Structures are given as structure tokens and as C-alpha cells.
Amino acid sequence: MKTLKIPEATIIRLSVYSRYLYMADKRGIVTISSGDIADGVGVSPAQVRKDLAYFGEFGTRGVGYNVKDLHRHILKILGLSNIWHVALVGLGNLGLALSSYKGFRERGFCICSIFDTDPEKVGTIVNDVVVEHIDRLEEVVDERGAQIGIIAVPAGFAQEVADRLIKAGVKAILNFAPVVLNVPPEIELRNVDLAVHLEVLTFNLALQK
Amino acid sequence: MKTLKIPEATIIRLSVYSRYLYMADKRGIVTISSGDIADGVGVSPAQVRKDLAYFGEFGTRGVGYNVKDLHRHILKILGLSNIWHVALVGLGNLGLALSSYKGFRERGFCICSIFDTDPEKVGTIVNDVVVEHIDRLEEVVDERGAQIGIIAVPAGFAQEVADRLIKAGVKAILNFAPVVLNVPPEIELRNVDLAVHLEVLTFNLALQK
DNA sequence: TATTCTTTGTGATATAATTAACTATGTAAT
């Protein structure tokens, strides 16, 4: 796998392609062209081919791509050919929603540890997982070997949680708290700020007027 | 306000700056430089200045920016100087989390209509809003003048909900269903696919090995 | 007032990403 600086946009599109291929496969489609995929997900055919070209040659000229094959390849590229263990910190409304989000399980993510501080929640079982107290975070994460952490705590606690997740051995963090986290460069970090998405919309709406 | 094709990345950063400025203001800081903002949010000072330059001149050379002023300006740019009415469709775990998400209210978004099909939920009050049946979507959205719709229904129903929201007069849609929606070009659409974010992380993790 | 210091705003440059055009390769029909 050659890896000369892949644009993040490409990764995001691969993820979208894979979902489309999965559906196509379920509908019994065997072969698909870059144009078909492009139409299906709203990008240009050249874009589809370019994105795939970063990783190798998966199609046959004149024909197209084998749906199952390509799907498998993309999952492999995205690192989804094995199960990832995810630790979720914070079981507010958002944490609860994330813990039961089917999309994660379908794609091979297992939220196998959940942490909160609320004594009412600690010890209860949520989606087959026993909720632990945050005090035990390092211990539990280390013991279970969680590779990814999801932060769904209030902004004020996010940095502390991030520090502790990293100390416990987590290699990547998905942060839902609306705050800029400071992490070492080797830690993969992504921020999801739900309000930001709405603000991009309102910016565009405000322009139209 | 001159508006010659602003990069979306700029809008997202403006949103981040505004949150940082809000915090700086709360801490009593009166004046701030592009370097301070840059350090605080993890970008370069030149980037901060360039982003702002799309919209005008807000600082004084040799001094920096007035925190309150700049914050106000950015909110204005993002279209956040008035309240936006948002209709939420789908009250599963995710919908519930979104309906109670404080980040929305803080930024001037009011989720003033909620829809679901579940008879157990319809008629109940969630975060001060009466849950309506989806059958009444067009009627209620039109009557209350919601400008933005949030789709938090299963993938299979998302397109239908989108169509109905648009018919009811919604101008922008935030879609949480993992599916590519088809909407007319004048409708602003953003997709938030939570699994995609995790997949960008695992792609990078997979690379490291 | 002149001088130095700071920091913005911006034009020029470099980098990155997308789009378009073209070439190579396989399939199917004549």
C-alpha cells in the first residue's frame, strides 16, 4: 500500500463509496463503473478513479469494478477489516446516543467500555456494557486494550479526559466537546462540533439574502 | 459584505475562532492578536488574518483585534445575529441527544418542532417542545416557519423526510442518516456521518502500522 | 517629532486538490 499523503477528503469519500458499494451488493449488482458510483454519491467519475488510484488498480478497463472486490478493498484501506475497541467517556444524552448508534457496530466498531461520574449510571448496563466510574478509566482502558476514545463530556472536562485516555494507551480520539484539545502529534484527533455544521448552513443562508 | 467564494474551511474556522473569542471575552481579555487566536485554536496567524480578510478589516495594526467587536462581527458573518428555527425529525437516541444539546441553544438555534412516528412519543413534551406526528410535518413546519431541518431518522426514510421538509419550506438540511440525499441545488445540505469520522481515524491508525 | 516596535492587511508564491483530456485495455458485435 503506497501512502504518499492522501487527502483527507479522499478518505471521507472512500467511506461514502464503501457504503454505496455495500448497498449495490445487497441489490445484487455484480459490476459497477466509476460513473455509476459517481452518480450514486454525487461526485465526478474522475474523482472516484483518482481516489482509488492512490491505493492501486482495482478495476478492469472497458468493464468497471467488481462490487464485492472493491468493497472489500476499500474496507481494508480504511482499516475496517478488523474490529476496533472504542472507549466512550461521558454518558449524557449524546453519549447514550453514541453508545447505541448502530452505524458504529455495522462498521466494526465495538464500544466495549463506557465511563461516567454519575453514581446513578455507574454500574448499570447500557447496550450490554457495564458503565464504569471515570476513576477507573486508565485501569480499564489499558486492561481491555481500547485503541480509540470518544469524548462526550462537557467542554470543561474534555482536556483532562483526553490526557487520561492517552496515558491509558489510546491512539486516537474522537472529540465531541466544543473545545480545542491539546494532544501529542502521534495521537490521531478528530473534532465533531455539531453546532459548527449548523453554522455553515446559516452562513450560506445568510449569504442568499 | 463582499462574498467572492469563501472556502468552507474558512467558515468552519470562523466558527472555532468565535468560540475562542467568547471564552477570551469571559476571561476579561479586551484585545487579542492573530497570533493569540492562532495559538489558541491551532492554526497559523496568517491563516487567521486571511480568513478575516475575506470579510473586511476588523483590527488595528500594531494592536490587534478588540475581542468583543471581532466576536460580534464573526457571529454576524455566520448569520448568528438572529435566532434560527430548527425542525428535528426523528426522536431516537440521536434525535433525543440533539434536542437537548446545549451547544445549539447557546449559538442561537431553537429546536422548536420535533417529529416522530412512535405513538408513545407523539404528544409528549421533550425539552419544552411538544412532539408532533410526522404526518403533520408540512403543516407544522410551514406554520412555524422553520428554516432548517435536522434529519435523525433511519437511512431508509431520510430521502422522504428531506423531500417533505423542502416542500414545507425548509431552506437547509442537516442530515445524520448515513445516506446520500438528493435535494435541489438551492437547498443547503450538510451530512454528518458519525461512522465516517471514526473511519478517518482508523485509516490513519492502519497507516501507522 | 523622530524612531522603534508591533501587528495587521495583502500581494506574491507555493502547495494541494480537482477536473479534464488522453491513452491503454478489455468486451462485444460484425
Next chain:
DNA sequence: ATTACATAGTTAATTATATCACAAAGAATA
């Protein structure tokens, strides 16, 4: 076999975005 056709892979051109470097402008100091 030959020809026409379809479509992947790839190179080149275009467009978009980010970085750099410096002139302009205000503030502080001598």
C-alpha cells in the same frame, strides 16, 4: 479477425487553498 465501443488508469491543466514575506499603520518611547 476486425472494428466499434466502453471504461479504467494516468498525465496535464486548472482551480482552490494555504503559506510566506513585506509594506502600511498605529502605539509607545525617547
